[in-house]
Amino acid sequence: MKQFKQYTYLEIKRMFLSLPKLFLGSLFLFALLSGFLAVCAQGINREKEKNTITVAVAAAADEPFVDWMITTVSNMKNTAYICSFERMEEALAEQKLESGEIDAVFLIPKQYIASIIKGENKPVTIRFGKSQTTVADFLFRQLCEAASSYILGSEAGIYSLQEYYAYHNLAKEREDELELNLRYIKEIIDLNQAVSKEETAGKGSYPLISQYMVSGFLLFLLFQGLSYSKLLAPKSRSLQNLLTLEHLGYGKQLFAKETAFFLSVLPTYLFYFLLIGIGMKISGFSLPETTCSDLNGIWRFAVSCIPLFITSTILILLVYEMTEDASSGLLLLTFCILLMGLCSGFFYPLEHLPQAVRSIAPLLPTYHLLQYGLAVLHQSFATGSFLMLIFFSALSCLLIIIRKEVSHA
């Protein structure tokens, strides 16, 4: 017992000696993640003041109806939520696209309206300024499909009217065509009146802001492990064998190491909640209807998330013990965080992921970390996830011990 206490004390001392500089790095990491989450929270909570995507419309100066199209689309309630449109010359539009002042350019081909009237329907080219296609672009494409449907639906009506008037040789075709066009335009703008809406109380699913808050918190806990690569990498075999001879088996060594790791990160963990509390007090920010609605709630959340903290430290330890090398541990830990996090709903909410990924999510410890964290945030207790965290922690310890036994055999 005495040797165990001494060994534990030495491990703690070793970790605490590196604490100041690691603390500084963790402080930067925390500032990054919390700043991101605070900005996200403000963006989601406030009224939408500005549009997300700025789009330039480039067309020849003599192209008719372009300004009218811009006004029409801008007045559509659902589009105004996402885009703003501005007409400009093609050369200027491409320049602004390159500099990032605008997000996309609609390149209207020459004699576009004439092609619509003739039924040739030349396509409008949409050029994006960024290189990465994201989910927002996919949804933007859906809006473009909707716009196509509106144009083609109106076209069919106008052509049918033209054919009816020609067939019956009726007068005032142009005036009536214009009148029908205007009705169609008004209809497209006001079409959301066709839908009556009802909101239902959600159960079992959490708001997006909560999911990203908890995901950010978990990423912070897990990424901290990257700073401890040199400290957590296994020691030399000869030292471990010596410790074993002194009746400090692999289990006790693991327990001492985990205790030291936990105790060295705990002050950082608590200090950051202190910073969060101060930040909340100054900014007045809070998450209503959650545990973190006030300062006391922040500390209740911190205490309730201790199981998350312990499980994450054990998982980090497992990765380093498996690789037996600081550099390899760094790589594997990052890969594990990325892949498991993606499949657990850290980056995209789980309901957006393919069925195959959703089906393996419950098998991952990161999934249960997230579910437990969300339950705690929303003032409930996920018993199933809590038990799974205990299971994964125990399994990780067992795997570490087996790994040591096998490597030293």
Next chain:
Amino acid sequence: MREFVTCFLLWSKRFLKHPFFVFTLLLMPLSVFFLKYSQRPGDAFIQVALFAPKEHSDSVTTDVIQKMLSLSNTSIRFYLCDSRDELQKEVAEGKAACGYLFPEDLEQKLERYAKDRTPFLHVIQSQKDARTNIVDEIVLSSLYQPVSYYMLTHFLSEKWDITSEKDWLHETFIKHSSSELLFHFEYADGTENSLLNDKDANYMLMPVRGIVSVIILLICLTGGLSCYEDSRNPLLLMDAQKKSLCILLSLLTPALFAGASGLLTIKMTGITVSFTTEIPAMLLYLLCCMGLTNLLRIVCCRALYLAAIPLLTAGSLIISPVFFNLSDLFPVLAPVSRLLPATHYLNSIYNPSAFFSLLLFFFLCSALSVSYSRIRG
């Protein structure tokens, strides 16, 4: 020259003999393989539930439902529920973003809507956000064709007697109807955006290039850890200039392997552009990672360097346009984003001017490293 070749071979051996380094290199393409084939028919980013009474629905209801089911793609998937309660449950549990209830007499309701704007559709939502706005627009656009038809008949019936010609009008309207997409998508340099032009594209592969760039950066940073031990390495007992170049080579070596694996991974996703763009962009990015790692190695002690690793990795994942382009939503993050090499790499693929920003990033890091070394002596 011989020293550099020897150094390169030894650094290569040092990394390749680490099983987990090789495992990481293989894990990248294997993960893409998993993500590529994880998406099945029926998977989509947004799920929308539909319900219409099966037995008493008119032909318009049936046709509209079938049309909407056929509109399903990897962005939005429509599916049928057996009852209103089931639809409500799906929405409440978050399995569907929203659910639409169709009346059994949709044809009559559309005619009535054309006259007095009485709503003909009912939607159940659990939370209001941009997704449900977009879904509203898509659902309404798919219903617009019959709406357009009834508006036409209502308009003509105000002026003429069309009672005996409704069938003819309907046939004429169908004849002139079409469902093509009137938009074509391109990247900034005019290259076709194959992901957006393909409605069945796998959205899980979108962040792969970004994730690969972050892993390459991490591998480079990991290689930098070895440099702290190399100060006592007898292999580097050479003049200062050669020693600096050998150290840079030790940073570049793991990055080269990672870059090759990364290019293979990106190739597997099917989003590669021409090799004349991919390879120079990757090489410049590797140089940027090497430059940044070298700067950190010179400026920071080992503990601070270790602390910087998660900062750069997490920062690149969140702020660079890997999953979302946060700079679009929060312009205040744009300058921070430019401090990360992954941002410039991701922008350079379809934006030739971003190549210069990659070069500039590398030269800046190199200049800062040299200046700091000289000041420190």
